[in-house]
Amino acid sequence: MVERKQLKLGAFMRPVSLHAGAWRYPGAYPDANFNFKHIVSFAQKLEQAKFDAFFMADHLAVLNMPIEALKRSHTVTSFEPFTLLSALAALTEKIGLVATASTTFDAPYHIARRFASLDHISGGRAGWNIVTTSNPDAALNFGLEEHMEHDERYGRAREFYDVVTGLWDSFADDAFIRDTESGIFFDPDRMHVLGHKGAELSVRGPLNIARSPQGWPVIVQAGQSEAGRQLAAETAEVVFAAPRDLDTAKPMYADIKGRMQRVGRNPDHLKILPAAFIVVGDTVDEAKAKRAKLDSLVHYDSAIAQLSITLGHDASKFDPDAPLPEIPESNASKSGREQAIRLAQRENLTVRQLAQRLGGYGGLAFVGTPATIADEMEKWLDERGSDGFNVVFPFLPQGLNDVADRVIPELQRRGLFRKEYEGTTLREHLGLPRPENRFFAPAAHAAQ
Numbered sequence: 252m253v254e255r256k257q258l259k260l261g262a263f264m265r266p267v268s269l270h271a272g273a274w275r276y277p278g279a280y281p282d283a284n285f286n287f288k289h290i291v292s293f294a295q296k297l298e299q300a301k302f303d304a305f306f307m308a309d310h311l312a313v314l315n316m317p318i319e320a321l322k323r324s325h326t327v328t329s330f331e332p333f334t335l336l337s338a339l340a341a342l343t344e345k346i347g348l349v350a351t352a353s354t355t356f357d358a359p360y361h362i363a364r365r366f367a368s369l370d371h372i373s374g375g376r377a378g379w380n381i382v383t384t385s386n387p388d389a390a391l392n393f394g395l396e397e398h399m400e401h402d403e404r405y406g407r408a409r410e411f412y413d414v415v416t417g418l419w420d421s422f423a424d425d426a427f428i429r430d431t432e433s434g435i436f437f438d439p440d441r442m443h444v445l446g447h448k449g450a451e452l453s454v455r456g457p458l459n460i461a462r463s464p465q466g467w468p469v470i471v472q473a474g475q476s477e478a479g480r481q482l483a484a485e486t487a488e489v490v491f492a493a494p495r496d497l498d499t500a501k502p503m504y505a506d507i508k509g510r511m512q513r514v515g516r517n518p519d520h521l522k523i524l525p526a527a528f529i530v531v532g533d534t535v536d537e538a539k540a541k542r543a544k545l546d547s548l549v550h551y552d553s554a555i556a557q558l559s560i561t562l563g564h565d566a567s568k569f570d571p572d573a574p575l576p577e578i579p580e581s582n583a584s585k586s587g588r589e590q591a592i593r594l595a596q597r598e599n600l601t602v603r604q605l606a607q608r609l610g611g612y613g614g615l616a617f618v619g620t621p622a623t624i625a626d627e628m629e630k631w632l633d634e635r636g637s638d639g640f641n642v643v644f645p646f647l648p649q650g651l652n653d654v655a656d657r658v659i660p661e662l663q664r665r666g667l668f669r670k671e672y673e674g675t676t677l678r679e680h681l682g683l684p685r686p687e688n689r690f691f692a693p694a695a696h697a698a699q
């Protein structure tokens with residue numbers, strides 16, 4: 252019997268949730284961003300549910316939203332990911348730990364060391380979400396007056412990847428012989444000095460860390476543009492995409508996997524996991540009511556400020572409780588404007604409801620019972636819209652518990668999700684090969 256293709260599930264962790272109203276939801280932990288005990292309980296619950304990975308986003312500045320919105324947003328602050336994930340590594344055993352790190356504002360030697368360390372500490376569970384950082388305010392925190400141009404950022408990211416992976420291959424897996432008799436700690440013939448001098452970066456090497464359990468931590472990428480997709484096709488093993496529906500997801504899925512084939516990579520060696528906001532109810536109506544309540548907790552002033560940006564038009568003068576009026580074209584994002592207008596029409600939303608929906612969480616959402624949510628996930632998998640999802644919880648802890656205790660068993664019952672971890676490393680969970688060392692053939696010593 253051909254084995255059923257399995258879903259891969261990450262948890263897109265903002266400890267309070269990504270939804271702007273979540274910290275005000277009844278039963279939520281508004282202080283979770285800096286309450287380590289709560290975050291540990293989330294990670295352990297996710298591990299019991301056999302999630303592939305705990306994913307920690309990161310930003311190098313407070314988010315660049317209007318202060319009216321920022322002052323009401325719990326996403327304004329969060330822990331530095333390596334510090335947090337290193338601590339979680341000691342308190343979990345199997346779940347993957349993915350940290351975001353920027354190729355624009357960091358140095359490759361630093362990044363290579365931190366991820367190799369996290370991979371050793373966690374026993375092979377580390378992943379690197381490569382970002383080029385789109386928030387221009389980050390530049391101001393790193394001694395720069397202007398943000399690097401998009402194409403230049405991606406050019407640097409590509410070279411950065413070569414340098415970091417080259418550093419991870421500094422030592423053969425068997426370089427550390429630690430021979431107490433002869434007193435030789437490592438074999439210098441099994442050490443490679445990178446000696447990289449490129450357009451953007453200059454790094455001598457070697458890395459002062461032994462090759463880590465996974466060889467390389469898993470490479471994750473979240474860029475959407477042409478340059479982002481190409482970087483993903485050449486380098487990534489997981490993509491955190493953000494399509495809004497299956498119709499937009501399918502061509503993106505085919506495009507990235509097609510690009511992989513053109514650069515000679517096996518398309519199965521990359522898992523595309525769109526972010527999906529999941530709200531569970533006993534009935535579809537109950538789930539929708541939970542979402543409506545959550546959206547209603549997004550303050551109107553901040554929601555309308557965000558909606559004005561999306562529409563490219565001042566929406567503050569509109570009647571909040573009337574349908575969206577005609578919006579003239581503007582210079583702002585065309586796709587954002589059109590999507591907002593279509594959403595308002597499709598769901599018959601008032602200006603207030605539209606603003607609160609988009610101001611809360613505007614992306615792909617599965618809102619329903621465990622069975623309807625599983626139906627949708629299955630459809631995405633079967634129709635090649637994704638290989639799984641990066642789950643966004645609407646509010647925590649309850650929204651996370653609902654997915655873990657109700658949706659996961661339904662997926663398991665259908666044979667769509669694991670009941671036990673396949674192994675101990677993130678690569679094993681995701682079905683990804685361990686990369687060979689580009690400078691050393693495997694176990695050459697053993698063969699002699």
Ligand SMILES: Cc1cc2nc3c(=O)[nH]c(=O)nc-3n(C[C@H](O)[C@H](O)[C@H](O)COP(=O)(O)O)c2cc1C
Pocket residue numbers: 307308309310351381382383384385386473474475476477478479480491492493526641
């Ligand atoms: C699911 C998801 C998660 C992301 N997480 C982060 C993050 O933690 N930090 C960050 O700076 N950017 C993050 N991004 C932004 C992307 O790295 C990228 O800048 C954005 O998607 C724009 O892509 P482009 O520059 O290729 O157009 C995320 C994007 C997505 C879709």
